[in-house]
Amino acid sequence: MAVAQAKQDLTEARLAGLEMPAGAGWATEARQGALARLRAMGLPGRRDEYWRYTDPTSLTAAAAPRAALFDPGDEPPLYDGIDRLKIVFVDGVFDPAQSDDLSAEGLEVERLSDAMAKDIHWARDLYGVLEARGQVPVARPLAALNTAFATDGVAIRATGKVSRPVSLIYLHRAETSDAILHHVVRVEEGADLTILENGPAAARFNKCMEISVADRGAFHHVRAQGRDHERRAVTHMFARLGAESLYKSFTLTANGVLTRNEHVVELTGDDAVAHVAGAAMGDGKRGAFHHDDTVFVTHDAVNCESRQVFKKVLRNGAQGVFQGKILVKPGAQKTDGYQISQALLLDEDSSFQAKPELEIYADDVSCSHGSTTGAIDETALFYLRARGVPKDVATDLLVLAFIDEAIQEIEDTRLADDIRLRLQQWLERRRQG
Amino acid sequence: MLSIKNLHVKLEEEDKQILKGVDLEVEAGRVHAIMGPNGSGKSTLSYVLSGRDGYEVTDGTATLEGADLLEMEAEERAAAGLFLAFQYPVEIPGVGNMTFLRTALNAQRKARGEDEISAGDFLKLVREKAKALKIDADMLKRPVNVGFSGGEKKRNEILQMAMLEPKMCILDETDSGLDVDAMKLVADGVNALRDAGRAFLVITHYQRLLDHIQPDVVHIMADGRIVKTGGPELALEVEQNGYADILGETA
Numbered sequence: 001m002a003v004a005q006a007k008q009d010l011t012e013a014r015l016a017g018l019e020m021p022a023g024a025g026w027a028t029e030a031r032q033g034a035l036a037r038l039r040a041m042g043l044p045g046r047r048d049e050y051w052r053y054t055d056p057t058s059l060t061a062a063a064a065p066r067a068a069l070f071d072p073g074d075e076p077p078l079y080d081g082i083d084r085l086k087i088v089f090v091d092g093v094f095d096p097a098q099s100d101d102l103s104a105e106g107l108e109v110e111r112l113s114d115a116m117a118k119d120i121h122w123a124r125d126l127y128g129v130l131e132a133r134g135q136v137p138v139a140r141p142l143a144a145l146n147t148a149f150a151t152d153g154v155a156i157r158a159t160g161k162v163s164r165p166v167s168l169i170y171l172h173r174a175e176t177s178d179a180i181l182h183h184v185v186r187v188e189e190g191a192d193l194t195i196l197e198n199g200p201a202a203a204r205f206n207k208c209m210e211i212s213v214a215d216r217g218a219f220h221h222v223r224a225q226g227r228d229h230e231r232r233a234v235t236h237m238f239a240r241l242g243a244e245s246l247y248k249s250f251t252l253t254a255n256g257v258l259t260r261n262e263h264v265v266e267l268t269g270d271d272a273v274a275h276v277a278g279a280a281m282g283d284g285k286r287g288a289f290h291h292d293d294t295v296f297v298t299h300d301a302v303n304c305e306s307r308q309v310f311k312k313v314l315r316n317g318a319q320g321v322f323q324g325k326i327l328v329k330p331g332a333q334k335t336d337g338y339q340i341s342q343a344l345l346l347d348e349d350s351s352f353q354a355k356p357e358l359e360i361y362a363d364d365v366s367c368s369h370g371s372t373t374g375a376i377d378e379t380a381l382f383y384l385r386a387r388g389v390p391k392d393v394a395t396d397l398l399v400l401a402f403i404d405e406a407i408q409e410i411e412d413t414r415l416a417d418d419i420r421l422r423l424q425q426w427l428e429r430r431r432q433g
Numbered sequence: 434m435l436s437i438k439n440l441h442v443k444l445e446e447e448d449k450q451i452l453k454g455v456d457l458e459v460e461a462g463r464v465h466a467i468m469g470p471n472g473s474g475k476s477t478l479s480y481v482l483s484g485r486d487g488y489e490v491t492d493g494t495a496t497l498e499g500a501d502l503l504e505m506e507a508e509e510r511a512a513a514g515l516f517l518a519f520q521y522p523v524e525i526p527g528v529g530n531m532t533f534l535r536t537a538l539n540a541q542r543k544a545r546g547e548d549e550i551s552a553g554d555f556l557k558l559v560r561e562k563a564k565a566l567k568i569d570a571d572m573l574k575r576p577v578n579v580g581f582s583g584g585e586k587k588r589n590e591i592l593q594m595a596m597l598e599p600k601m602c603i604l605d606e607t608d609s610g611l612d613v614d615a616m617k618l619v620a621d622g623v624n625a626l627r628d629a630g631r632a633f634l635v636i637t638h639y640q641r642l643l644d645h646i647q648p649d650v651v652h653i654m655a656d657g658r659i660v661k662t663g664g665p666e667l668a669l670e671v672e673q674n675g676y677a678d679i680l681g682e683t684a
């Protein structure tokens with residue numbers, strides 16, 4: 001189908017400001033392929049069904065709108081007490097000075113540009129490959145744009161049980177920075193890897209991660225998107241899972257004028273497990289807040305389990321969106337698919353839109369989904385207040401309780417507790433104004 | 434301690450008058466009981482005193498040690514020393530019992546300008562009080578009242594009371610749903626707190642609890658008013674003859 005002229009113009013206007021990084025033959029081929037995909041789809045517009053609840057205009061515009069820097073005061077950085085391999089990007093550029101030495105047991109880490117300069121590299125089987133698979137049946141043009149033009153990132157290969165998490169830290173220093181990062185992650189058979197991400201990254205951030213988990217491999221992902229109020233982000237996680245593998249991802253979002261997190265997970269080996277969770281907390285009072293979780297899980301093997309748990313707490317006109325789909329392909333018998341998306345609206349100005357979908361082509365499956373939108377439980381609130389807990393503190397206790405089901409998806413209790421502690425501190429700081 | 438004068442209360446949402454002129458004085462160091470038929474307004478009185486939304490005071494006053502309760506937020510009333518053991522304790526999934534207790538205790542201390550209790554002292558205190566009420570460590574760890582049996586919920590109310598050490602304790606049918614042994618535990622918990630600086634208002638339908646917690650004064654409430662006040666013998670009369678005679682006398 002031909003791309004409408006307006007869409008072509010929009011796409012070309014964005015492309016005019018971008019330069020394709022050089023690399024080995026295969027790398028350039030992958031990037032050119034992505035560019036061709038992008039041109040065939042065109043960048044998303046408000047009329048696209050997949051962008052019905054979220055306006056992509058500022059994500060597709062030629063220039064990034066500016067975003068003021070957030071001052072976290074004297075808060076200790078996230079994951080502070082956790083021994084991890086730190087890899088730091090400043091406004092989307094790898095910073096070797098602030099990063100650890102990129103070597104660890106059971107792990108190969110390379111800067112993306114180094115990997116893509118080599119004629120022979122494992123990244124060839126991944127870079128743009130999972131992204132391209134993820135373009136069907138729904139177009140994800142911003143991910144294709146990312147593959148074509150990503151300027152930095154890392155290639156990570158885990159060959160054994162990696163003791164220390166790899167911690168990707170995204171610092172935001174320039175008010176108009178526009179960053180495109182792309183990571184490729186390969187978890188080999190039986191290997192076990194945890195990736196942590198945190199930080200606002202840039203005024204506008206387009207990030208893509210492609211993850212292949214081989215048979216019996218395990219991939220854990222804990223992400224906290226930075227609290228800069230004016231930041232914008234579109235992120236894609238493309239994962240392909242082998243037999244008996246495990247994939248667990250959790251994302252915490254607080255603040256951000258616009259965030260769209262897409263997750264595309266394909267269970268291709270029998271007995272694989274994928275859990276994708278997110279907690280978003282938005283307050284429209286400090287600038288707009290719009291958060292969109294868009295998830296697409298495909299079951300293409302027998303006896304796999306998938307679980308989506310998304311919680312949103314919205315106040316002062318904050319907006320939340322959830323689009324979640326479970327597709328069970330023919331033959332994917334004994335599939336266990338679960339999806340829940342819930343919003344807690346703290347006032348009448350805030351809103352939540354959910355579009356849960358099931359598409360099932362196998363007969364022996366158990367799939368369920370649910371979505372709820374509710375206000376704070378007044379009875380519980382009164383009970384807490386009657387015991388002397390002030391209204392705002394009581395509200396926050398109930399907020400934390402509401403979110404906790406998503407946090408429980410984090411397997412490592414140290415990481416889960418760190419996330420809980422942060423949330424408490426942020427809420428406390430918010431109360432103090 | 435607690436002084437209620439001519440209290441008139443209607444529902445905020447509907448034109449329904451529930452309390453129609455309640456007068457009640459509870460002195461420090463004393464235990465008062467309120468009995469009365471279902472729907473006479475006993476729980477409503479306890480909710481209005483503790484600051485629940487949904488009611489409108491159309492006339493009258495309520496003070497705690499001279500301070501106007503009706504002007505305060507619910508949490509301020511608690512910090513001032515008012516405590517309500519709920520007829521139906523509320524389940525709060527996701528909020529741990531210990532977190533709840535510590536947050537409440539420290540919030541009250543803070544409101545009174547006192548220092549927060551240390552984590553160690555808190556733990557010691559809660560273990561000691563819980564043990565007396567036969568509340569095990571597992572119940573303390575669970576979310577507030579979630580999965581508690583009816584009797585466990587009531588004991589948990591008394592644990593909160595023991596931890597918070599309020600001045601004015603209102604117990605709304607804390608005896609309902611308790612087995613004989615639990616009733617004894619709860620009564621012991623209440624009696625342990627009895628002292629000259631503290632007062633109790635015990636709402637109940639049965640003489641049984643009053644066997645354990647000897648009241649000084651018994652009131653009968655009917656149709657939104659205190660219609661009769663007497664000594665402990667009044668409760669025995671209700672137990673034997675029901676309300677018909679008493680209400681007949683006052684009608």
Ligand SMILES: Nc1ncnc2c1ncn2[C@@H]1O[C@H](COP(=O)(O)OP(=O)(O)OP(=O)(O)O)[C@@H](O)[C@H]1O
Nearest residue numbers: 444451469470471472473474475476477478487520
């Ligand atoms: N929120 C409400 N909405 C409608 N009616 C109410 C509400 N609250 C109280 N009432 C009514 O007010 C009256 C008094 O209720 P209340 O719960 O105070 O009685 P009670 O004396 O505690 O009864 P019980 O002995 O059964 O516990 C009842 O008729 C009740 O239905």
Ligand SMILES: [Mg+2]
Nearest residue numbers: 475476477520
């Ligand atoms: Mg009642």
